[in-house]
Every structure is written in C-alpha cells, then in structure tokens.
Amino acid sequence: MGFSKEQFLARLQELQIEFSQYEHPVVMTVEDQAKYVGNSEGGLSKNLFLKDKKNRFYIVSALADTKVDLKVLSQRLGLGKGGLRMAPEEALGEVLQVPLGSVTPFALVNDSARNVSLLLDQGFKGQEHCLFHPLSNDMTISLNVCELDKFLRSIGRDSSYVDLEANPPVGKDNPPDLAALVPSDSIVLPDLPEKAASLQAPPKAHVVSDNKSTDTTAKATEPSRKVKNVKDKPVNSVQPSSSFKDVGQFVEEILDKTSALLLSEITEESIKQHGQQLGVVVSNCIRERLASELKTDTTLYMQTAYTEGFHVARKMFQSTDTHHQFRCL
Amino acid sequence: MDRKAAEIGALEKENETQQDQEEQVVNPWEVSAKEGGKIDYDKLIDKFGCQRLDPSLIDRVERLTSRRAHIFLRRGVFFAHRDFNDILDAFERGEKFYLYTGRGPSSEALHLGHLIPFMFTQYLQEVFKVPLVIQLTDDEKFLWKNLTVEECRRLARENAKDIIACGFDIRRTFIFSDFDYVGGAFYRNMVEISKRVTCNQVVGIFGFIGEDHIGKYSFPPVQAAPSFPSSFPHLFSGKDNLRCLIPCAIDQDPYFRMTRDVAPRIGYHKPALIESLFFPALQGETGKMSASDPNSAIYVTDSEKDIKNKINKYAFSGGQDSIEKHRQLGANLEVDIPIKYLSFFLEDDAELEHTKKEYGAGRMLTGEVKQRLIEVLTKLVERHRRARAAVTDEMVDAFMAVRPLPNMFN
Numbered sequence: 001m002g003f004s005k006e007q008f009l010a011r012l013q014e015l016q017i018e019f020s021q022y023e024h025p026v027v028m029t030v031e032d033q034a035k036y037v038g039n040s041e042g043g044l045s046k047n048l049f050l051k052d053k054k055n056r057f058y059i060v061s062a063l064a065d066t067k068v069d070l071k072v073l074s075q076r077l078g079l080g081k082g083g084l085r086m087a088p089e090e091a092l093g094e095v096l097q098v099p100l101g102s103v104t105p106f107a108l109v110n111d112s113a114r115n116v117s118l119l120l121d122q123g124f125k126g127q128e129h130c131l132f133h134p135l136s137n138d139m140t141i142s143l144n145v146c147e148l149d150k151f152l153r154s155i156g157r158d159s160s161y162v163d164l165e166a167n168p169p170v171g172k173d174n175p176p177d178l179a180a181l182v183p184s185d186s187i188v189l190p191d192l193p194e195k196a197a198s199l200q201a202p203p204k205a206h207v208v209s210d211n212k213s214t215d216t217t218a219k220a221t222e223p224s225r226k227v228k229n230v231k232d233k234p235v236n237s238v239q240p241s242s243s244f245k246d247v248g249q250f251v252e253e254i255l256d257k258t259s260a261l262l263l264s265e266i267t268e269e270s271i272k273q274h275g276q277q278l279g280v281v282v283s284n285c286i287r288e289r290l291a292s293e294l295k296t297d298t299t300l301y302m303q304t305a306y307t308e309g310f311h312v313a314r315k316m317f318q319s320t321d322t323h324h325q326f327r328c329l
Numbered sequence: 330m331d332r333k334a335a336e337i338g339a340l341e342k343e344n345e346t347q348q349d350q351e352e353q354v355v356n357p358w359e360v361s362a363k364e365g366g367k368i369d370y371d372k373l374i375d376k377f378g379c380q381r382l383d384p385s386l387i388d389r390v391e392r393l394t395s396r397r398a399h400i401f402l403r404r405g406v407f408f409a410h411r412d413f414n415d416i417l418d419a420f421e422r423g424e425k426f427y428l429y430t431g432r433g434p435s436s437e438a439l440h441l442g443h444l445i446p447f448m449f450t451q452y453l454q455e456v457f458k459v460p461l462v463i464q465l466t467d468d469e470k471f472l473w474k475n476l477t478v479e480e481c482r483r484l485a486r487e488n489a490k491d492i493i494a495c496g497f498d499i500r501r502t503f504i505f506s507d508f509d510y511v512g513g514a515f516y517r518n519m520v521e522i523s524k525r526v527t528c529n530q531v532v533g534i535f536g537f538i539g540e541d542h543i544g545k546y547s548f549p550p551v552q553a554a555p556s557f558p559s560s561f562p563h564l565f566s567g568k569d570n571l572r573c574l575i576p577c578a579i580d581q582d583p584y585f586r587m588t589r590d591v592a593p594r595i596g597y598h599k600p601a602l603i604e605s606l607f608f609p610a611l612q613g614e615t616g617k618m619s620a621s622d623p624n625s626a627i628y629v630t631d632s633e634k635d636i637k638n639k640i641n642k643y644a645f646s647g648g649q650d651s652i653e654k655h656r657q658l659g660a661n662l663e664v665d666i667p668i669k670y671l672s673f674f675l676e677d678d679a680e681l682e683h684t685k686k687e688y689g690a691g692r693m694l695t696g697e698v699k700q701r702l703i704e705v706l707t708k709l710v711e712r713h714r715r716a717r718a719a720v721t722d723e724m725v726d727a728f729m730a731v732r733p734l735p736n737m738f739n
Contacts, residue, residue, distance in 0.1 A: 185722070
C-alpha cells in the first residue's frame with residue numbers, strides 16, 4: 001500500500017526534516033497552486049511524470065519558470081528524439097500511488113516507485129525554499145533543498161540535479177549526458193488498456209516466440225496469459241518470465257510447445273504420407289525443432305536458480321551483526 | 330612457429346612505416362580493405378603468421394566431442410588458429426583448458442557481428458565442458474573514446490546482459506570488468522607482461538604514436554593478462570599449467586601475438602587462438618559492421634519490421650538488374666550479402682547448398698533469398714531478446730562475483 005499524506009508527514013518529522021505546510025483546496029495546476037501559496041517565499045515546482053518507449057519512468061521536478069523541453073531531455077537521456085512522453089494516468093496510481101495532480105518527488109517513498117528515475121532542476125539549489133505536494137494536492141509543503149536531499153538519502157536515493165534548460169549536442173562523439181539517469185529496469189503495468197497501443201505488456205510477461213506452430217495451442221490452454229503479439233512492434237520491455245522460477249509453469253510451457261508441434265505435424269496429409277512411420281517422423285521433427293529452444297529455456301532456468309542461491313548465500317554471510325543468525329552446522 | 334611469428338612481427342614494423350593507402354588495415358581499432366575491395370584473408374593469415382583451420386581439425390573436434398561441429402566451424406567463419414592442435418592434443422590426454430574471450434563495451438547497441446564470438450564460445454564451453462572468463466574492457470573504452478568512467482562501467486553491465494543471454498553456463502563462467510577486477514594477482518601478471526614488452530614493440534604492433542596518451546600504451550597488458558591462469562587465483566589456484574584458448578575475431582590477433590611472445594619468458598603456456606572472419610556490413614564486404622551506422626547492421630534490439638526493412642533496403646545484392654538478365658546470368662554469389670549472411674546462420678547445409686545453386690543459376694530471385702534470410706534472422710533475434718529479458722541485475726551480479734566455480738571441469 002502506498003504512503004498516505006499523514007504517514008508521509010509523520011516520516012518527515014521522524015527524520016527531523018524541517019518544513020512548513022500549507023493546506024488548501026485541491027489544486028490541479030501550478031497556476032491554481034500559486035493562488036494559495038504563491039506569495040510564500042519559495043520556488044513553486046512543476047512536476048512531470050514521464051515514461052519512455054521501454055516502459056521506464058521518470059519524475060522531472062523543476063521550478064515553475066524553468067523551460068522543460070521533452071524532446072531535448074529525451075535526447076540527453078539517450079532515448080532518441082521522441083522517446084519521452086507523459087505517463088498515462090493509470091501509471092500514476094500504480095507506480096507513484098498518488099492521485100491525479102499530485103506528482104511530487106516525495107512519491108519515491110513508495111516501493112512501487114523504486115525504479116523511477118528522479119531529475120531535479122538545479123535551479124532548486126538557488127532557492128531558500130521549494131514547494132512540493134506531500135503526496136496529495138490538497139497541501140503544499142515548503143522546505144529547503146538540503147532537507148529534500150536529506151529525505152532522498154533516507155530512502156536510499158541520490159539527488160540528481162540537472163540543468164534542465166541546457167541543450168548540449170548529442171551525437172557520435174557526444175554521448176547523451178544524462179544517460180546514467182535512465183532506470184535499469186522497466187515497470188510492467190498490469191492490464192494496460194488499448195490506449196497504450198504500441199507497447200502492450202502482457203500481465204504474466206510470457207513472450208510467445210514467433211514460432212508459428214506453438215502460437216495457437218499455447219493460447220488455447222492458457223487463457224489467463226493475455227499475450228498480445230502486436231505485429232511489427234514486439235514487446236521489448238518484458239519482465240523476466242516467471243516460468244524460470246516456477247517448476248510447474250516451466251514444465252507446462254515445455255509441454256505446450258511440444259504438444260503444439262505434435263498436433264501441427266499430425267494431419268490427414270502427413271498420416272497418408274508416412275503411415276506407420278508417422279510416429280518416428282514426428283518424433284524426429286520435435287527433437288530437431290525444439291532442441292535449441294528448450295536448451296535456451298533450460299539454461300535460463302538454471303541461471304535463475306543459481307542466481308537465487310548465490311544471493312541467499314551472500315546474505316547469510318554478509319551481515320555480521322545478526323549474531324550469527326545464519327549458520328552452517 | 331614462434332620464430333616465424335617473431336620474424337613476421339619484425340617485418341610488420343617495416344611494413345607499417347612504408348604503408349600506403351593501398352594495403353588493407355586490420356588492427357583492434359581499424360579494419361578496412363584495399364581500395365573498394367574486400368578483406369584478403371589469405372594475405373592476413375600470411376602476414377599475421379597464424380594458420381588456416383583445415384577440415385581435418387574440424388573432424389577431430391567432432392570426434393573428441395561426439396557432437397556435430399558448430400555451424401561457424403563448418404562454414405569457415407572461424408577459419409584461423411594458433412596452436413589449436415595443441416589444445417586438442419592435451420584434451421585428448423585428459424588435460425583440460427579454459428576459455429577466454431571479451432568485449433569492449435563501447436555502446437549499448439549490440440549487432441549480430443558482436444554476438445558471433447560469444448555464440449561460438451558458448452558452443453566450445455558446452456562441448457568441451459570447460460570454464461570461461463569474459464573480460465569487459467571498460468577501461469579500454471574509456472581510454473579510446475569520449476566517455477566517462479561511469480558510463481563505461483554502466484555499459485559494461487548492460488553488455489554483460491546481452492552476453493549472458495547467449496546462454497553461458499553460470500556454474501563455469503566468470504565475467505569481470507577491468508575497472509572492478511584489476512588488482513592483486515591479475516595486476517601482478519600485468520606488470521610482469523609490461524616489463525617484457527618494449528615501447529618499440531607496441532608501436533610496431535599497434536601503431537601508437539608519440540602524441541598518444543600513456544593510457545593507450547599501458548593498456549595491452551590488461552588484455553593480455555587473462556591469458557594466464559594465475560590471473561584468476563579464485564579459480565585456478567595451483568593450476569599454473571592450465572592452457573588457455575581464446576576465441577576472437579582476427580583483428581584481436583596483435584594483442585595475442587604480443588602475449589604469446591611474452592608467455593614463455595614468464596613460465597606459462599602460450600595461449601592458443603581460434604579466430605573468425607569479420608561479419609560483413611549489410612552494404613557489402615568492404616569492412617566490418619559499425620555500431621555508429623544503424624543501417625550497416627542488424628541489432629539485437631531490432632524488431633521484425635526493422636529486420637525486414639534493413640534486409641530489403643540495404644542488404645547488398647549480387648543479383649542482376651533485371652529479371653531477364655538474372656535468369657540468364659544468375660547471381661554473383663561472391664558479393665551477395667544475403668547469401669553470406671545465410672551461410673553464417675542457416676543451419677541446414679542442404680538448404681544452403683540448394684539456395685546457392687538455384688540463386689547462382691538465376692532460377693531463384695533475390696527477393697526469395699532475402700525473405701528466407703529475414704525469417705532466419707528474426708528467429709535468432711527473437712530468441713536472443715527472450716533470453717535477454719530473463720537476465721536480471723542479480724544474475725549479472727552472480728556472473729560477475731569473484732567466487733569459486735566448483736566442478737568447472739565436469
């Protein structure tokens with residue numbers, strides 16, 4: 001569950017962060033917000049919640065007057081010219097867990113936002129105080145930039161201040177200067193509606209390969225996997241398939257592929273053609289066609305299992321202050 | 330053989346100084362053919378002093394491993410070697426070896442040409458059941474390119490994911506980045522190596538000049554050190570006699586010529602090499618693919634549509650201008666890129682032969698050949714993408730952890 005405004009404010013107090021708060025009616029725009037808190041000494045912020053084509057999310061928090069050009073930012077991040085756009089409404093709820101109109105750097109306190117990258121206007125540093133919503137747009141809090149940094153540190157985040165108005169050239173000899181701020185992981189939203197057409201993330205993140213023979217049967221036996229194989233724009237933001245961790249699922253998939261191939265090879269024609277030998281023929285065909293794909297899948301399964309084991313072992317022997325909680329007997 | 334190599338090394342120094350634009354250039358930082366022609370691999374083998382991989386060696390590999398030889402061996406993609414025979418001799422006697430390969434992580438975009446040594450190395454690991462170290466030369470990229478250290482390290486981790494997607498056995502594979510790993514025993518070997526190579530030698534081998542910064546001069550030992558088992562005490566402690574086999578593209582040969590020259594002087598086996606051709610650019614065989622021209626190559630991130638478009642639009646065709654002429658004269662298989670690509674990736678020998686025959690005789694059209702290639706490449710890229718999607722940061726951490734690899738030879 002996401003933090004409520006009250007829980008968040010309590011957290012700020014726990015961290016002994018200095019701030020002032022102003023309550024006001026719900027405001028949806030910076031102009032409206034300015035009507036209520038514009039005269040307090042502080043830089044009003046505008047906060048954009050953005051997403052790129054690979055389902056990675058960003059919060060760009062800037063002084064209200066700073067010009068933010070999404071095309072330029074997109075290039076500076078290494079996403080190409082039109083790589084950035086406003087994130088859909090659903091993402092606000094799913095990823096940031098804040099209501100509409102409440103985008104704020106503080107949303108990063110929520111675990112669901114752990115892969116969201118934060119870009120802060122370096123203009124904030126020049127202000128005595130800056131104004132942000134505390135997870136809800138019926139209040140504004142004012143705090144010094146150092147206090148903001150203190151908060152970000154407490155949730156394990158770095159503060160990345162960027163000159164948002166800069167427009168450096170990006171090309172072969174000038175790599176995108178903000179590329180390091182691109183999140184390493186994408187966030188797959190469940191049940192994304194038709195609107196976000198070009199990049200549909202299937203709920204169980206199972207990518208059906210272009211192998212024609214496996215398509216139909218796989219879909220028939222697993223109706224819960226709404227795989228939309230969007231033509232010409234394959235999903236390149238898929239999260240690792242959970243079948244590499246789940247034995248049952250893994251075996252199901254192997255059997256799906258095998259039986260799909262089997263069924264497609266046994267036709268009236270092939271029966272007529274091979275007669276009694278059909279079994280041998282189909283068996284060879286399955287072996288030939290599936291061997292390398294199954295090998296790849298099984299290798300991935302093994303790699304995933306090893307990785308899990310490795311990290312458990314590391315944890316066991318890392319923390320010395322747990323009074324030998326984990327021991328090898 | 331070493332005397333020959335040394336001789337050739339010396340000859341090379343001379344050649345370098347008199348080199349006119351007429352000669353082809355092949356070194357780790359530049360690959361270009363003679364004016365408008367293609368790379369002359371025979372000349373290269375001659376000049377470098379390595380040897381052709383002949384069919385008898387391929388047969389031997391099949392016998393020793395009880396498996397059909399990898400497509401890259403059958404089709405002559407890996408075509409040259411140094412001391413691969415010795416590796417096989419030792420293997421037959423029950424002596425194991427380890428594999429060493431690497432990548433310079435200069436960009437996030439990997440193309441098919443980049444995957445080739447990794448695909449082949451994965452096969453070698455699987456059939457010989459041996460451990461593998463993979464070096465990510467993030468320091469090299471920092472020294473040669475306009476990138477920050479952070480960016481190079483980040484690219485190294487990103488590239489590691491694509492490398493892992495090639496299916497390496499995590500129980501036998503150690504991936505490391507120079508910026509993270511150099512030190513300790515590895516560094517001690519680097520210094521031992523550097524003491525045995527003169528400035529004149531690196532100038533002769535790599536073409537460094539007085540204005541080059543010293544980082545470039547001091548880099549070659551970093552790429553040489555992994556050839557020696559003592560560089561990895563957590564893996565090969567007490568196994569100083571372990572041999573090393575390095576699969577790589579032939580432009581990396583200079584590093585290892587230098588390494589082989591040094592090896593006996595510090596008491597180790599010379600590393601063996603098995604070398605590949607360059608994967609030709611879509612536009613034709615005048616050099617290797619370039620990461621900076623997106624239309625010269627098929628990238629692992631290309632969609633089905635991208636692949637179709639690139640092959641149809643940019644793949645250089647050896648077919649004739651008109652259908653009539655084509656039916657009459659047939660295609661020029663020597664320069665046809667789709668046929669070349671198919672020879673790299675179309676598994677079925679019979680189908681490839683048939684295609685070459687029909688296309689060469691003019692009975693098959695360029696469109697059909699391209700269509701088949703698109704199918705083959707799309708399947709390859711899809712499989713890679715699927716595997717890549719399953720690689721997590723935790724998995725990268727595990728591959729890159731300095732950890733023992735028990736049973737690495739079983």
